[in-house]
Amino acid sequence: MAAVTLQGIEKEYDNGFKAVHGIDLDIKEGEFMVFVGPSGCAKSTTLRMIAGLESISGGDLYIGGERVNDLPAKDRGIAMVFQDYALYPHMTVYDNMSFGLKVAKLPKDQIDQRVREAAEKLQITDLLDRKPAEMSGGQRQRVAVGRAIVRKPDVFLFDEPLSNLDAKLRVSMRVRITNLHKQLKKDGQPATMIYVTHDQVESMTMGDRICVLNQGQIMQVDTPMNLYNSPKNKFVAGFIGSPAMNLIKARLEAVGDSVQVVLGEDRFALPEGKAGKVRGHVGKEIWFGIRPEYIGNALSHPDAADNPFSAEVEVLERMGFEENLYFSLGGQPCSARIPHEKAGSSDVGNHYQFCLDMTKCHIFDLDSEQNISL
8 A cells, every 4th residue: 555645736738728736635545535526626637647647747746655757657556447447348357357467477376366356355256257248337347446456556546437327336336445445454455545526425425535626726635524514615515515505695793792694684693602703704794504404493493493584495305204495595595404204394385484503504704715613
């Protein structure tokens, strides 16, 4: 295994477009790091620079303490799993998985052992004699992962490997890849994994840490729950979480010793701790953020009804265990996620009594969009 360090990494193309703007990131040995962000944020470009498939315009890249900017991809100790599987269609699964080892001229018995061990880990032993056209997308992706495992690399790179699979297979494969990382550690073969995805659910469920990227810059690097509970800026707050955090333009006003968030005709008092942190923004417009699960039914939460308000339900999604209610707050779209047994009369068109858990809200500066309530 090996640590991966990016120091001021930049990517600028010949036409002058700068895709990556001085990224600094330390990925620990054996860590599962996820790069996540919207399309065009340069997460795949950054991964390809680590792999040696894209040249680096500026900065330094270290793998296992060695500067590898000018080192060919084959000498970097990495193995990559692509979105489109990249299997040889005329070869069997066994031959696809063993091809790189044969090129490296490993002994036949060692090649056979590695292929069969990897196949067993991924439960594809019964597929070794098949060709890619005879398999499902999920099976092909497992073969692609197996081909990477047999090389016993220091670093695994995954470039949106599950995006071509249907929803059910994606869930199954992300569990397999997560378990693979744990199994390799258990077997004494821990490997650093860097995984690129645009799916924030994948990032939250798979990564030890997540690097959130936007427009070629790092927005925040942290554990999944820290990103969810303590987003440093409005972009991270809105990107991480499903349904997304409600982000509403509001105003802060002082009323006596309290600080209130003003949303149209509704006012909500901030808890003392948060009020103290944002008092310097009193009289200014801000972004008010609160996750849908912290908006409840006031009639079912009498202890939390200090911040009640009424709104008409515009759209209702019944999800079984919970209900997603869409309405307007301060003239802006908003959503709540309420357990079914606490939802009460939530039909479309009803005026619903909501309440906010203001201890869980976030306040972002209007211009810098930084979280000023942490």
